[in-house]
Amino acid sequence: MQDQAMLMNKIVSLAKRRGFVYPGSEIYGGLANSWDYGPLGVELKNNIKNAWWQKFVHQRDDMVGLDAALIMNPRVWEASGHLATFSDPLVECKKCHERFRGDQLISKKCPACQGELTEPKQFNLMLKTFLGPTASLEHAAASKSTNEVYFRPETAQAMFVDFKNVLDTTRRQIPFGIAQIGKAFRNEITPGNFIFRTREFEQMEIEYFIRAEDWEGVFESWRKEMHAWMINDLGLDKKKIHELEVPRDELAHYSKRTIDFEYDFPFGRDELYGLAYRTDFDLKNHYAKPPYKDPATNETFYPHVIEPTWGVDRSVLAVLCNGYTEEENRVVLKLPARLAPYKAAVFPLLANKPDLVQKARTIYKNLQLTTDNFGPVAWDDRGNIGKRYLSQDEIGTPFCVTVDFQTLEDNTVTVRDRDTTKQERVEIDKLIDYLREKV
């Protein structure tokens, strides 16, 4: 267990040191559990989101996208049931006043000081704010101002609220899905474990609209899609992925069946993604009349919904944990090439030989400016070549291209593979094709 805690510390420290994830607002002493994605983190995160969008939106005929406002009319949350039921049991220690989630405690005593705990109170997780000018936030809160709004706790509701708009503007017929990637906010009682549980996070969600009688088959096919994503696209270790059938009495208020996909993080097995059968709960609550008309029969009805949902930040974390590898003389981040922040790095063997530097610079620029957007490429001419390899290994760059003296004679470069450390000589003219094929 201690090894695992140490492993997690090493991943967090690498993430900060190499510019993947920084503590939020750090120069002001931070803000509890807020994190900023640095230059490499934003590339990794965008690569995950782009791979997802390409797979689940662009490469399918039955999907359309959406990018809705983060703040919606508060009546949305009344209709969706979030105002009434989106809460966790909160307990407080009578001695040290630390607060905990009642359903996550093993003992009835305070884990921090063994003090006595209060009875659990339901604490609504929605993050509140006030829209437009108010005399003061205190005044607005005291007067139960009509300006009171919530940051969305899930991206899903916009897909229901815009369902009719999407139907009217795209002439879709069920089965079809609406996909969205965006931020969600929850006033979590116990955030933690780095970017695993935060109060501001990002989701990739699909609401897939179907006929009620088809739900079991569609649920099953999304279950397979989600497995394929975790294994083929994120490259996660199959043995670390588990399914949890959520017991009936723990289902969210809208769900008739939910499977959680769990991953063995260094801090333990925990939820990565979810798959839920939301029935017609949401559309029924938002629309007074059935919003869908079957074009063949003219029958109107409320479609049912299967909802596969993916956390972006948890995807980043799983990919980092899965890829982090310590070998005898190096630390390697074995990221799938497609997700790696840099696709390749280019070095001149020696920084003080202008011929080598110039040649390497040309190759670097050519790779960077390939018309099909090969992806970001790193440049490094510091220190010795061994150190540069180690530095790229640690951030997951799949290939290092070195220009050496032989390059000046025969127009070939060495390409070193991150995982095997083997080197191959490749003609410069064929370099882009060579790398593209592997990436």
Ligand code: GAP
């Ligand atoms: N629309 C359904 C829904 O929101 P959820 O299981 O509450 O379902 C979906 O959330 C996913 O969002 C989770 O599986 C997880 O990946 C991510 N997620 C939820 N709460 C989170 C938090 N506080 N921090 C980071 N990610 C979170």
